[in-house]
Amino acid sequence: MSLISMKFLLFVLIAVIGYYSIPKKFQWVWLLILSYIYYASSGIKIVFFILFSTITTYTAGILLHKISTCHAENQDTNRSFRKQQIISQKRLIVVTTLILNFGMLGILKYTNFVIDIFNHISGNQITFFNFLLPLGISFYTFQSMGYLLDVYWERYKPEFNFFRFALFVSFFPQILQGPISRFDHLAHQLFEQHTFNWAQAEVAVQRILWGFFKKMVLADNAAMFVDGIFNRYQEFPGLSIIAVLGYSIQLYGDFSGGIDVVIGIAGLFGITLKENFKQPFFARSISDFWHRWHITLGTWMKDYIFYPISLSKGMSRFGKFAKKTFGKKVGRTLPICAANIVVFLVVGIWHGAAWKFIIYGLYNGLIIAFSGLMAANYQKWKKACHINDKSKLWIVFQIVRTFILVNISWFFDRADSVRQALIMMKNAVTHFEITSLLNGSILETGKSVQNFSIIILIILLFGCAIVFMVSFIQENKIAVQQVLISRPVMIRWAVYLMLLFALPILGQPPTSSGGFIYAQF
Amino acid sequence: MHNFKKVGGIVLFIALCVVISGMFNFMLVPYSYIRVDVHNIQEKKYDDLYIGTSHGKAGINPLEVDKITGRKSTNLCLGGEYLEDSYFLIKEAVRHHKPKRIIYEADPGYWVTKPSQNTDYNMIYREFPPSLVKVEYYIAKNLSADFRNTIFPWYMCRNQYTAIPSIIKTKLSQEYKNYGTKVFKAENQSYEEEGFVHINRMKGVPKSKDNLILWDEAKVYQGNLEYFKKLVQYCKKNDIELIAITTPIPQETLEQYAEHYDDANKYFSKLMNQYNITYYNFNYMEEKEIDRSSDAFSDYDGHMYGDAAQNFSRILGKYLNRK
Amino acid sequence: MKQLLEILEDIQPGVDYENCTTLIDDGVLDSFAILSIVSELEEEFDISITPVEIIPDNFNSAKALWDMVQRLKEA
Numbered sequence: 001m002s003l004i005s006m007k008f009l010l011f012v013l014i015a016v017i018g019y020y021s022i023p024k025k026f027q028w029v030w031l032l033i034l035s036y037i038y039y040a041s042s043g044i045k046i047v048f049f050i051l052f053s054t055i056t057t058y059t060a061g062i063l064l065h066k067i068s069t070c071h072a073e074n075q076d077t078n079r080s081f082r083k084q085q086i087i088s089q090k091r092l093i094v095v096t097t098l099i100l101n102f103g104m105l106g107i108l109k110y111t112n113f114v115i116d117i118f119n120h121i122s123g124n125q126i127t128f129f130n131f132l133l134p135l136g137i138s139f140y141t142f143q144s145m146g147y148l149l150d151v152y153w154e155r156y157k158p159e160f161n162f163f164r165f166a167l168f169v170s171f172f173p174q175i176l177q178g179p180i181s182r183f184d185h186l187a188h189q190l191f192e193q194h195t196f197n198w199a200q201a202e203v204a205v206q207r208i209l210w211g212f213f214k215k216m217v218l219a220d221n222a223a224m225f226v227d228g229i230f231n232r233y234q235e236f237p238g239l240s241i242i243a244v245l246g247y248s249i250q251l252y253g254d255f256s257g258g259i260d261v262v263i264g265i266a267g268l269f270g271i272t273l274k275e276n277f278k279q280p281f282f283a284r285s286i287s288d289f290w291h292r293w294h295i296t297l298g299t300w301m302k303d304y305i306f307y308p309i310s311l312s313k314g315m316s317r318f319g320k321f322a323k324k325t326f327g328k329k330v331g332r333t334l335p336i337c338a339a340n341i342v343v344f345l346v347v348g349i350w351h352g353a354a355w356k357f358i359i360y361g362l363y364n365g366l367i368i369a370f371s372g373l374m375a376a377n378y379q380k381w382k383k384a385c386h387i388n389d390k391s392k393l394w395i396v397f398q399i400v401r402t403f404i405l406v407n408i409s410w411f412f413d414r415a416d417s418v419r420q421a422l423i424m425m426k427n428a429v430t431h432f433e434i435t436s437l438l439n440g441s442i443l444e445t446g447k448s449v450q451n452f453s454i455i456i457l458i459i460l461l462f463g464c465a466i467v468f469m470v471s472f473i474q475e476n477k478i479a480v481q482q483v484l485i486s487r488p489v490m491i492r493w494a495v496y497l498m499l500l501f502a503l504p505i506l507g508q509p510p511t512s513s514g515g516f517i518y519a520q521f
Numbered sequence: 522m523h524n525f526k527k528v529g530g531i532v533l534f535i536a537l538c539v540v541i542s543g544m545f546n547f548m549l550v551p552y553s554y555i556r557v558d559v560h561n562i563q564e565k566k567y568d569d570l571y572i573g574t575s576h577g578k579a580g581i582n583p584l585e586v587d588k589i590t591g592r593k594s595t596n597l598c599l600g601g602e603y604l605e606d607s608y609f610l611i612k613e614a615v616r617h618h619k620p621k622r623i624i625y626e627a628d629p630g631y632w633v634t635k636p637s638q639n640t641d642y643n644m645i646y647r648e649f650p651p652s653l654v655k656v657e658y659y660i661a662k663n664l665s666a667d668f669r670n671t672i673f674p675w676y677m678c679r680n681q682y683t684a685i686p687s688i689i690k691t692k693l694s695q696e697y698k699n700y701g702t703k704v705f706k707a708e709n710q711s712y713e714e715e716g717f718v719h720i721n722r723m724k725g726v727p728k729s730k731d732n733l734i735l736w737d738e739a740k741v742y743q744g745n746l747e748y749f750k751k752l753v754q755y756c757k758k759n760d761i762e763l764i765a766i767t768t769p770i771p772q773e774t775l776e777q778y779a780e781h782y783d784d785a786n787k788y789f790s791k792l793m794n795q796y797n798i799t800y801y802n803f804n805y806m807e808e809k810e811i812d813r814s815s816d817a818f819s820d821y822d823g824h825m826y827g828d829a830a831q832n833f834s835r836i837l838g839k840y841l842n843r844k
Numbered sequence: 845m846k847q848l849l850e851i852l853e854d855i856q857p858g859v860d861y862e863n864c865t866t867l868i869d870d871g872v873l874d875s876f877a878i879l880s881i882v883s884e885l886e887e888e889f890d891i892s893i894t895p896v897e898i899i900p901d902n903f904n905s906a907k908a909l910w911d912m913v914q915r916l917k918e919a
Contacts, residue, residue, distance in 0.1 A: 006668040153896040198527050216669075287874065302875055308895045310879050319883055336879045372876050452680075493534060500538065504673035509639045 001041050002515045003176065003261055004212070011038065016268045024193035031167055031190065031269065038172040039135065046134035050170055053101055057144040058165045060097040061151045061158030064090055068154065094152045098145060105141045108133055113353030136175040136519075138350065142300055144169050147183040149304050156184050164191060173265040177258050177518040179276040179296040186273070194270030202492075203481050204267030209499045210470075211260025215516070216507030217463040218253030221456050222246045223511045228442035230414055233424050236442060238433030240424040244407050247414045249464060251517065252280065255294070258516040279471045284398035286367045286405055297350070301343045310339040329376055337369035344368070351413065356421060360412040367405060459506045542673055548685045549675040550647070552697050552704060554712045559648040560700045561595050561716065562614040568592035569841070570614055571716075572607035573626025575600030580768040580825045581626070582834040583715035589838025596716035598626055599645065603636045604748035606645045609658040611752065615759060616654055622762040624841070625752070629767070629785035630734035630822075635742050636662075641677040642670050710827075719827035720819045730821045735778055736785035753796050764841070765793050767802040769833065770823030772813040775804055801840050803833075810836055845910050851884045852906060865905040878903060885909070891916040 001008045015034050019027055040047050067089050112128045119126055147168070151158045159165040168187050229236050229243035236243075256277040266273045276295050283289035290298045309315060315335045323331030341362065348361020371378070387394055408425065415421035436442055440453035473480055484492060562570070569592050571581050577598030587594055597610050611623060636642070646662060649655040659671075669676045681688065691697055691704055705712035710720045756763040767789065775782050786802050793800035803811060810832065815821070817829035825833060852861045856877050859867075867873045873881070881903075882893045891913060902912045 001665075004667050004669075005665050006671045007664045009668050010664075153894075155896070155899070287876075291871075291874075303895075303898070306875060307879070307898045311882065311893060311895055311898070316883075316886070332880050332883050333876070335883075336876055339879075375876075489530070493537075496534070497538070497541070501541065501673075504669045504676040505679055507669070509667060509669075509677075 001038060002519075003258060004215070004510065004515070012265055012268070019194075019269055020196040024195075027193060027269075028164065028167055028191050031171065032163055035167060035170040035172040035175070039170060039175065042135050043132070046132070049104065049134040049137060050140060052104065053141055053144050054162075054166045054169045056097050056100050057148050057169070058159070058162055060093050060148055061165075062160065063093050064151050065158045067093075090152060094148060097148055101141050101145055105137055107131075108137065110349075110353045136177070139178045139180055140169050140175060142180050142297075143182075146180070146300055146304055150183060159183070159187065171266075171271075173262045174273060177255070177262065177516055178294075179259060179262070179274050180300050181274060181296070186271070189271045192270075197270070199485060200270060201268060202485060204264045206481055206484065206496075207264030207267060208261050209264075209496065211257045211262075211264060212503055212507075213463075213499050214253040214257030214260065214467060216257075216503050217459065218467060219250045219257060220253075220508035220510055221460050221463065221506075222250035222253065224443055224456060224508060225437070225453075226250050226414070227511055230416075230420075230424075232442070233415075233420060233427070236436055237427035238431040239437055239442065240428035241432065242434075242437055243424065244410050244414070244428065246460075247410050248281070248403075248407060249460065251410070251413075252277075253463075253467075254517045256280075258518060279475045281403060281406075282399060282471065282475050283402045283406075284395065285371060285402055286364060287371065289402055289406055290364070290368075297347070301347060305346060306339055306343045309342055310336055315339060330373065333373055333375075337372050340369050340372070341365040354417075356412045356415060356418045359418055359421075360409055363409050363412065456508075463506065542675070545673070545675045545679075547692065548689060549678040549681050551678065551681060551684065551688050552691045553644060553648070554702065554705050554716070554718075555599060555645055556648045557700050557702060557712070558595070558597055558599070558716045559610075559613065559645075559650075562597070562610070563617050563650070565595070566593070566618040567595050567614070568621045569594035569624060570611065570620045570622075571596045571598050571624045571626060572602070572610060573598040574602055574628040574631050575718075576628050576768045576770075576823055576825075577626030578716070578718045579710075579720050579819075579827075580830045580833055581624075581837060582713070582717040582719075582827075582830050584713075584717070585831055585834035586838040586841065589835055590841050592621075594715065598716070601636075601640060602645065603631060604745045604752065605636070605661060608748045608752050608755070609649075609654060609661070610645065611755065612654045612657070613649055613652070615761075616652060619759060620761060622764065622841075623752075623756060625763065625765045627765050627767050627789055629736040629782070629789075632742060632745050632785075633737055633740040634734055635744065638667055638670065639677075642666060643674055643677070647674060717830070719830070720824060722819075722826055722828075728815070728818070728820045733774070733778075733822050736781040736788075738784060738788055741788075749792075750796075753798070763798050765789065765798055765800045766837070766840075767800075767804060768823065768825070769803040769811050769813055771815045771818045771821060773815050774821045774823065775813075803836075808836060845906070847888060848885075848906060848910055848913070851881065851888065852909075855880045855884065861906045865907075867905060868900040868903045873903060881909070885913060889913050889917060 001011065011034075015030075019030055022030055036047065039050060067086055108131050111131065115126050115128055118124065150156060159168065164187070167190055168181075168183060171181075171186070171190060174181060223246075226243055226246040229239045229246070233240065233243070259276045263273050263275070274296050278292040278295065280289055280293035283292050315338070318338070319331065319335040321331075322334040325331065326334065342365075344361040344365025345358065346361070347364070348357045348359070351357040351360065382389070411421040411425050411428075412418065415424060437457070438454060440451075443453050443456075470480055484495065561567075569583075569586075569590070571577055571583070571594065575598070578596060578600060581596050581598065583594040583596050597607070597614075599606070602610075607625065614620060643663070646655070646658055649658065663671050695701070696704055702712045702714075708721065709723055709726075710718055713719050753763060755761075767786075770782075782804060786805055789802065790800055812829050812832060817825060819826055849861055852859070856873065859872055861867075864870075864872065868878075878898065882898075885891065886893055893912075893916065897912060897916075902908055
């Protein structure tokens with residue numbers, strides 16, 4: 001069920017009405033049933049996959065807890081021996097569960113990539129597997145593995161009720177494209193009893209409308225140019241810059257718009273999901289960008305990969321060695337940089353099984369590592385050049401610089417291959433022309449569309465201006481939604497009507513691939 | 522009391538949306554001959570119904586066929602009509618009068634593509650009067666589609682904004698109220714009686730190859746097959762005879778893409794055989810009277826000129842007379 | 845405690861560590877800074893800090909950090 005289908009809207013409507021009509025203590029059961037209906041509607045077979053993750057993680061959580069509590073009760077004589085035994089038992093459980101779940105994800109997502117590499121090296125022709133990637137497997141796997149590690153680290157107790165845990169893994173609004181939730185943030189909200197609240201519902205509907213606006217008016221319009229240029233990049237070398245700028249608009253509109261819809265829908269049930277975007281294009285560094293873009297993936301990576309690697313024994317040894325060799329400051333930073341590069345390598349691979357994504361991840365990781373290493377020097381240079389960190393000009397410079405760096409990374413994200421990305425990057429600095437953009441020759445509609453492409457450009461600029469304005473206000477810490485909701489009803493209605501009717505008038509139908517970009521992960 | 526006010530507000534808001542959307546509907550959705558086609562099956566009693574694509578629309582003149590068969594028929598083929606649409610057109614027709622026979626014009630290109638939501642997705646659905654068939658049609662076609670197709674039925678007609686004055690003028694005219702067809706008369710084609718579109722010869726207009734979609738069995742759209750089976754079942758249940766045909770295309774195209782068209786012919790022959798349906802593929806029949814030269818077609822894809830259609834319709838009539 | 849404040853000042857100067865209680869919540873310390881602090885604390889106080897300890901509660905203020913160090917020293 002695509003988020004933009006009529007079926008889904010009706011599904012949500014029925015879900016919400018049911019949710020507030022049944023006795024409150026059954027609300028979470030209702031959500032569980034709906035989530036499984038939603039999941040099963042895209043294929044009965046794939047229910048097996050989500051059940052697999054749910055069962056293994058649930059069991060592991062319980063076992064981990066049991067082992068710990070047994071230990072607390074059994075104060076026998078040989079304490080340190082017993083403690084060791086328990087640690088290794090727990091480790092065995094966690095490692096097994098991690099391997100089972102990430103193994104499943106890995107096999108489904110990366111087998112063909114590995115076969116491809118193998119074929120290249122060995123000259124064999126092993127045929128590819130035709131796996132169907134189960135809906136949202138990346139998102140629910142990450143979510144449940146986060147839970148597993150938290151229970152392992154005893155950050156909280158496991159969930160003992162299997163069905164409640166199943167709801168945490170499968171909560172339908174977020175299963176398609178995140179955000180990746182944490183058990184301690186989401187679970188209690190799912191199980192609490194919620195009373196319908198008009199203001200809350202209005203805020204939620206606002207958010208949904210806004211999400212559709214970003215998706216249909218920004219992303220789908222931008223996609224027409226972006227697809228046109230990227231698919232025929234050799235014909236239009238002078239449009240590489242336009243293509244990548246367009247992709248910025250498309251990806252942001254698509255992904256953050258989709259998340260807006262998801263957060264809005266969860267809001268209709270009185271559930272607050274974590275924000276996944278915070279005005280990313282106002283970021284002042286690449287590291288800052290990742291604190292504002294796909295935030296829940298970033299924090300997941302930080303908590304479950306970055307810190308554990310950084311604090312591992314191997315890294316600590318490396319750190320000591322580095323301190324001896326390179327001095328205190330650099331030696332201290334080097335292991336962190338190394339861990340950071342590993343994290344972004346994983347982020348890259350997460351985006352897809354292809355070299356271009358590995359480069360995409362490494363590119364981000366290396367920039368952050370480099371600026372980490374250079375941080376002290378930058379401070380010195382800034383002092384020497386009398387640059388004030390808080391001056392507006394400096395901030396604008398940082399934002400523009402970061403935007404350019406981010407756009408360079410998009411070439412790898414969007415192009416079909418590393419080769420294409422490099423060629424387009426080269427073209428971006430050596431060629432520039434705009435006529436084929438305006439005369440409509442890049443739009444793959446097969447008819448003469450000169451005016452059409454200018455109209456779409458105008459719509460895009462208009463849409464960007466609105467989204468920029470709203471982002472600018474939010475960046476200045478003003479809660480736009482709260483401001484809007486306190487306005488008189490006439491103003492609110494006018495805003496809603498304009499947003500609503502912008503969808504059919506200014507929006508485009510989704511491109512051939514259909515639906516949302518991040519729904520394929 | 523508070524809730525009452527809130528609910529009232531929402532109802533008012535929705536009513537406002539409906540009014541605005543209705544206005545757009547009136548201004549943007551043009552008068553289409555599909556309305557006349559649908560009106561025909563409601564008003565008249567037919568023995569034979571043709572369903573299929575633009576090839577059938579331009580190639581089959583019911584009046585000519587009827588002269589040979591002595592029956593009464595109408596052409597419900599349409600450019601952009603997939604089997605899921607044909608199926609409901611038949612159901613709608615049966616709601617008023619049960620035909621004796623259905624002639625399905627199969628265009629291979631329509632079997633390897635999906636109905637696109639980037640075109641006027643609702644054009645046939647929209648012309649149906651309210652009924653259970655319409656509800657079923659809605660569930661089949663629109664429920665999984667983009668919600669804008671439902672909430673804003675004019676959504677895919679929005680590019681017609683320059684035509685608003687003429688659309689309004691037409692819709693206010695007597696012609697529209699009486700299901701007249703004069704407005705469909707253009708330089709290149711006209712809509713004639715019983716749903717036949719007559720394509721005129723135009724001097725100096727190059728013949729296009731744009732529409733050509735080649736057969737590839739791997740790409741067969743399963744939704745089509747599903748509705749084909751449904752149609753077969755439905756005809757069986759209602760005791761309606763079902764016949765399938767493929768209209769001729771220019772010899773030049775046929776030879777250039779011989780492999781594709783051969784494969785398609787094999788596929789359809791096998792499929793129809795499996796369901797015991799008579800299938801005439803006029804591209805592979807020893808029928809000398811059919812003009813296969815490119816002179817008979819308005820493009821390489823196989824849309825016949827009106828005069829060639831005249832000729833073909835008589836030949837079709839002969840085949841329909843066979844028992 | 846004085847040692848701790850010196851470490852903090854060395855890693856990221858210009859913060860009022862004695863009074864700030866939202867070092868993490870307000871994003872004063874990023875992950876690089878956090879790990880630098882961990883690395884220094886481990887060396888200075890001869891303790892071992894595991895991923896379990898990396899939670900905002902332990903890093904939001906100098907006092908919280910100090911409490912964590914004391915706790916780990918005892919273990």
